[in-house]
Amino acid sequence: MAIYFMPMVLFPLPPSLFVTVMSIISCLSLANGGYMETKGKHMQYSKFFNVLDTKKPEDHELKLSSRNGMILAYTPAFLVGLVSFAIFHNRDLRFIMAISVLTIHFFKRVLESRLLKPPTKSS
Template identity: 45%
Template sequence: MEMVTSFVYPPPPSILLNCMSVVGVAALANIGWSEIRGKHLKYSKFGVSSSSPQPQKERFGSISSRNGMLLLYTPAFLAAASSFFVLPSDDLRFLLLKSALALHFFKRVFEVLFIHKYSGGMAIDSAFTISSSYFSSTALMLYSQNLTLGLTEPSFDMKLAGVVMFVVGIVGNLYHHVLLAKLRKEDGKKEYKIPKGGLFDIIICPHYLFEILVFWSFFLISQTIYSFSFAMGTMLYLIGRSYATRTWYLSKFDDFPKHIKALIPFVF
């Protein structure tokens, strides 16, 4: 236990945070396992196609991919941005966490509006699931950090390493999203190609790899148990999603290079 507390703050005096630290990682791991088994959250390549009868089978219907993506990220961005006023503090660690969260979700909203190109739709229940996860995790990370104010900091201070990891993650994620956007000439045209350039030459989901780095950077900056839990859960989910994505490419393209892995170069 002493070794653990060298890296993280002690468990907070909050039943909600302690329960969500367990429930959150379990839920995300289960969703990741569902992706591997072929039961997907319906967005992106696994979204609702307007040219098939699938929309009528959706329990809660569907919305456009652009609106769905805005729904995913806007509440979390507003939660992070409002924290500067709702939870004012001159603590450097807290300020870095607020800034990283706000910048990450602002970038995602910016990409939705100005970079991504879309076809088909997103299932409303999938959009709600992801949006509520991002919003609640952002709010709980901030709440958890607020409870650490005044406590003795962990022996190993990892916040500056977290800042470096955040910059690498957010730049790498943006770069590979731009490469993906260039594959499709215009919105509404459902066409898929094998991505090339950057790390796409060795893994099919480098954007997920860099997103994982972003969420682990939140943990390094905050060093709370909840942020560790959510980073772990997000990683497990994206492992499953990347596996499903590679399987999808193998099924759609006979010439898909077999050496291209899902998420980790030369390994997985």
């Protein structure tokens, strides 16, 4: 039963020059990132704005809290996942599983962002 089920879910990628080139670029990029981390040059990362910037922020820059940014980013993706069930209702099992997993993932992200407590200002 499990052996019969696996080809319905997993399938090999078709050979493509684009896929091969993108795989090589991805591997080289990851190797470069790892090398730079070992040398002490860490990536400055912020999902929505640069919180680690020591320069004085300019007044015209839009500052977005992580909570609001997550809601803004994940809610449309969740809604598209819901709508895709109505639009693509007569598809195969693999497609239904993919949109189900994506919709559940983005629903979880929306719930996480809604349940985050906003920062309180201490006196």
